[in-house]
Amino acid sequence: MAERSFKQEVEKLRLGAGAEFRGEGILAVTKALLQSGVSYVAGYQGSPISHLMDVLADANDLLLELGIHFEHSASEATAAATLAASVNYPLRGAITFKSTVGTNVASDALANLASGGVKGGALIIVGEDYGDGSSIMQERSHAFAMKSQMWLLDPRPNLPSIVNAVEFGFQLSEASNTPVMLELRVRACHVHGRFVAKDNVRAKYSIADAMENPVRDINRIVLPPASFLHEKEKADQRWPAAIRFIRQAGINEFFGAGSADVGIVVQGGLYNTLNRALELHGLSDVLGTVGIPLYVLNVTYPLVDDEIVEFCGGKRALLIVEEGQPEYLEHNLNTILHKADLGIRICGKQFFPQAGEYTVVAMMKAIADFLDAHQPNLLRNSQDSAPTTDGRATPDPSLNALVHPRPPSFCTGCPERPIFTAMKLVERELGPHHVSGDIGCHLFSILPPFNIGATTMGYGLGWASAAAFNTPDTDRRTISVMGDGGFWHNGLTSGVGNAVFNKSDGVLLIVDNSYTAATGGQDILSSSAHNPLRATNKSIENAVAGVGVSWIRTITRTYGVDEMRATLREALTTKYKGPKVIIARSECMLNKQRRVQPLVRQDIRDGKRVVRERFGVDADVCTGDHSCIRLSGCPSLTIKDSLDPLRRNPVAHVMDSCVGCGLCGEAVQAAALCPSFFRAGIVSNPSIWDRLRGALERLLIGFLQATTDRRLARYEQ
């Protein structure tokens, strides 16, 4: 079950024609899919499109009513291959994942799909994780659209435009027999807005119809000679069909007065930012009444030559607002306008930053420079309203020292933290090892306070990226880390199978927290939860043993730092030659708390005996060295003023957000740290026995404590 429940949102998916839908962009996409008569949806979770997957997982009843099949794909490649259902049958299908990382994984299947083409509408919804807050390499999905010749939609970031793009997307796909990508940036996925809903549509042609009446067409299969035919089709039929449809349906939009002899071309997704920049220059207003001709590309691939030539007619200069690099649109526009021979100046990256997100500030500067060069009379009051800073520079440099970065980190009570605490302790004993990282929460180990991990090459590729370190010339082994998510995604074959086959002597540490935790806590094969929709509780041990690993150790409580350390030590020093796998298993605490907390509260209300554990630090025993923090980094373990007037250093302090995971105590013992820590057990609804024993204890202990107090009373009032 995902981190968040979407039961409320599911109700929004049922809205009928005329009702107003209010909510997040990605949920609007979900509703639009239902309105478009989609037959199947698949995908792999990841920011910013996780909510699409999560809400559909909670909407199973509705999906059954509409005859929609929904899958949590094993990987983005699986999701992309799922679209094969639209090759021979008039079935509309949609898939979704994080891009460009997911598109990388999917691109084999996408290239095959795009080659043969589709009969039913095929929509690939990519969450473009680019710019502020992104967690991946900065690349463009645009390149994938171009290389496979799939069409790319980049709608204006408001809900009606996004919803329209989904509906147009299917129509465009069917009109041109081509899969269509719908690109949504992070903020567009999370933007709260509104649109007027339509009724949900059940597809007339069903999945069962297809299965009962199978069709095959050898010309749709990527094998010579059909593959050569496909390329000709793309150029001669599908492309012109797409251009016709885009023009006729008016998917791209034109705004602004025609009097100026300069114009701006903008990717649809950047429209709001551009409008704000123009507004601050006095060239537009909050309602989008723009005083300069604007051509908004809701389709950024392919470009419609005729539309561009018409827009540019009579203009001296054109500004292209295109985020990311390489600047494919600018190259394309140059070609188109060069052929048209209009004598227009084409400006783009020369006024914008080559790399990085286009902020309002960056756009304001580019617009000012462009207009300065080509139509200075348009700039009226830009001087008055120019922002004071560029958003990165600081008005007060002294703040740079005061404002620290806040890197993401393991949550309070995270079961992965003690694994890295143990690794740090092993490092102290055996010296540093090459540690190969993977994708997932566990990658936070590369940051303070752990500073563990050298590379990350992709989801599930943790062990694969240590493959070269396989030599008889040293006894020093490498440690690779992989999450349970990455393991099932591809790590079982790319990492474990590869290590067995190539006789690796390395160590793999599989961090099994029962979910794909980093993407929002979705279930996978080995999840321990009971999931009525999916088959869970499949063993990682069996899978690993099944591909031929014989050295396997399982730790079922990662908080046991001693055991964790001993197991790592054994793996790094054992005489056994061959691949070694440690499975470290404890449930993701964020999800566990969400699962358990309501039950605990209910138990307390019901009068049941409940013991809540949390840790604490005795401030008078702590000497303020903070070793414990350097071995943990738990958000609940912090510092506070020492109440001791003789001590200047702050002392360690455990906040009430502590969930009593036990790491503090374990780390204290494993690292022989200090006796400041205590674990408090707070017993709600104590039993009679508790109360009797408590009374006796208080009596005896109180007697002894009184003798100490009498001594101390002589020294302090």
Add this chain to the structure above:
Amino acid sequence: MNNRAPDKAINIAILAMGGEGGGVLADWIVDLAEHRGFVAQTTSVPGVAQRTGATIYYVEIYPISHMASNGQLPVLSLTPVPGHVDIVIASELMEAARAVQRGLVTSDRTLLIASTHRIYSIGEKCAMDDGRVNSTQLIEAASSASKRFIGKDYQRIARESGSVISAALFGALSGVEALPFAREDYVAAIERGGIGIKSSLKAFAAGFDSVGNASSVAAGQAAASARKPGPGLMPLVKRIELEFPALARGVLIEGITRLADYQDEAYAGKFLARLSPIAALDNEFGDDQHRLLVDAARNLALWMSYEDAIRVADLKTRHSRFQRVAKEVGCGARQQLQIDDFFHPRINEIADILPAALGRYLMSSGWARRAVLGGRIVRTTSVGGFVQLFLVASLRRWRRSSLRFQAEQARIESWLQAVKQAVSEDYDLAVALCDAPRLIKGYGGTHVRGNGSYDRIVAALDSLKRTTNPADGLRGLIDAASQDERGEALDRALQTLR
């Protein structure tokens, strides 16, 4: 802002850390605005920032009454623009400063509502010394950059209401009357939210009221309270008043109280006896600041009350400690408290509290050093556990004959000797040397490391004296030793000395 021309959207940036309820606050504002005839847009980039990182939630609202008749929605921005933000709400003080740093807070228009409590950055927490950023500087930055600054400890306000910070901040937003909505509208938004309504409304009200009252903006820092010596220490107090300068009295009284508590009156007396010659030298070579005496007294009191197993057991078994823990963990009257203490005694820590000869035998015998002692968890609130610790604490009476006591007294004497020796040559160096024992702290490995650093620095004293500014050099070495656990910075610093 109520009567501003509605040609622009009103915009609000919320800076929060993942899991702090910044999203809830944004959702309340959206719901509030939508129910009062506004189009509201909010967005954020949660991503991995949800995992404890810093993030910005951004809201823009625009009155429907000013929209064109064709129902065309306003074009709202998805990101705050530096210099163009009306309201910034920061859920923590460093986040408020971050907003200033990013240019989101400007004195011509921005109302900044910030909670002044601190959630320390990992950098601040990891420092071996005190790595905290000065809160006053952060508050000054926030206050001087903004048009209006409302800074209160909303974390505390929320906690006192049994709720979360987002409700208290929402109350403050209502209280400043910056948005064209009435208090009832805000309350209704919370009620529609449906979760924890009662406690949220309580925190909301407290947040609302916080705006009016002129209490100090700084987060309440717990002041270290001076101890009042009891009747058994009166002779020593008299001696302090007679023999020592007034400026040093506070630290001296603290010292005798601590050491009597630690051992007995005689031990407290020894503290004063050790300081008498220092005080004399301070009079001769120092000025009326008495830096030498004050710093020596502070570090001497700490060193003399070194943390051995006896001390730890003593502190862990006190009645006042049980009360403190119960309060800290919020143990109610009808709940019961269990306290489990974690120990990992190493063989030398046991040898430490044995009579010196026995301790030395233990440390020299191979079998004992090889013996591995597992970690122990003692339930101090149980009779059995308590008695164990109480017995260890009772060894206090025999502490003077213990191995550790003898070793520490010798080290203390040699430190005092070095200080006294330095005074006549270089008063500043002597003052700096007074501070060197602060490196010796902690337990187990941490303590061994601190001792090692201290020894290396003291051994470098002669080399230091040959430099142009020995006092600064010494302080530099002490700081270097606090840089990293492996002592690499100290290695480098000592290298340059040679």
